[in-house]
Amino acid sequence: MRSPRRRGPPLARQPNRGRTVPRSSRSPVLLLAAAALVAASIVAPAVAPASRAEAAVSTSRLAGADRYATSVAVSRATPARNEVVFLVSGVKFPDALAAAPVAARERAHLLLTHPDRVPDSVMRELARLEPAEIVIVGSEASISDAVRQQLWDSTGARLTRIGGRDRVETSLLLLERLERADPMTRAWLVSGRDFPDALVAASVAGATGGGIVLSWHGTGPGDAAAWADRLAPYVIGVPLVVAGGTPSVPSSDVALLEARGALDTVRLAGANRYETAIAINRAFPPAGDPSSILLATGERFPDALSGAVLSALAGTPLxxxxxxxxxxxxPLLASVASNQGYTATIGLGSAAALSDAALRLGPC
Structure with a gap:
């Protein structure tokens, strides 16, 4: 077991470390809308504020014909290095969720793939990036060996697979990679069964040097304790943030990790997934003075997962x-935008995923 880590102040924003670079060197947030024009041709025109004062000033989109092309559009707008690309399943969320903070720590790109083949749009993006390493996230049950073979035949990149026997082991292997640069600042405990409350947690964890651990285990005698024992070496001496209410992450799971050395537990939750996202962003406001927000549907996970790395590296809240x-x-989101001084919303995904009216934050 690892030695206990130094205790830090609860919810204190700590700078990114390791291979990340200072925020001052990041591309300005307002450039994202311009990047969207290059990344995808689906861009909504700027709209004037609606009669309600809370409405955002302008809108734009990062979108493609499907979730895979949208991940390409987001990748092109992300101020990342091109050396590493994380490739995650576009049909299963747990592995991708845990990978986002690791990709952000390495200033890497994150792209989605079909389980059995890499879409043409993603292959073209890989050809543009020419990464030295492609990290395939998940076991062969999540992303098949046919994908690895396709990448082997078509790219000159070094191929690395990070995948365990289940989603918990995969998330822990990702933490191992994250901590090669520096220990994580805090652990984010999120549901391994459902995605809504965990989506924004991945973006904030990436921005603040945190890592994702999954609440996921069986219901048999001893299953929960065995799960907590697996996580213990990673959470001992680390502040713990719980994303979502007790339906997402049971109090009993939190208590098990606290008993094994997790510190300063804080639960960030709202009445629903949308209010939980607001609560997380309120507790961890972006550094600097961003003028834009990223907005994704909370009804499906792929677009928000693609945007988690962009959010972390650009300092743009999701x-x-x-x-x-x-x-x-x-109206609640419009009020947040108005109160925080955001003047633009950048939608992730096409109008089929997030309607123009929802993106405008104006009257319905």
Missing amino acids: YLSPSQCSGSVT
Whole structure:
């Protein structure tokens, strides 16, 4: 077991370390909209504020014909290095969720793939990036060996697979890679069964040097304790942030990790996935003075997962919205944008994923 880590102040923002670079060198957030024009041809025109004062000033999109092409559009807008690309499943969320903070720590790109083949749009992006290493995230049950063979035949990159016997082991192997640069600043405990509350946690963890651990185990005698024992070496002496309410992450799981040495536990949760995203961003505001927010549907995971690395590296907070304009959630997001001084929303995904009305944050 690893030696206990130094205790840090609860919820204190700590700078990224290791291979990341200072925020001052990051591309300005407003350049993302311009990058979107290059990355994808689906860009909504700027719109004037609606009659409600809270409405955002302008909108744009990072989008493609499907989730894989959208991940390419996001990759092109991400101020990352080109040396490493993380390739994650576009149909399963747990591995990709845990990979996002690791990719952010390495200032790497993150792209989605089919389980059995790399889409043409993603292959073209890999050819553009010419990475020295492609990290395939997940076991062969998540991303088949046919994908590895396709990459071997088509790229000159070194291929690395990070995959365990289950989603928990994969997440821990990702933490091992993350900590080669420096120990994580805090552990984010998220549901390994459902994605909504965990989506924004991945982006904030990436921005603050944190890592993802999954609440996921069987219901038999001793299953929960065995799960906690597996996580113990990674959480001992580390502040613990729980993303979501008890339906997502049971209090009993939190207590098991606290008993094994996790520190200063804070639960960030709202009445629903949208309010949980707001609570997480409120607790971990972006450094600097960003003028834009990223907005993704909270009803599906791929677009938000693609945007997690972009959010972390650009210092642009990620929020979630229903796919369609909502009489309750949209005004809440508009109020957040107004109160924080955001003047633009950058939608992740096409209008089929996030409607124009939802993106505008105006009256429905």
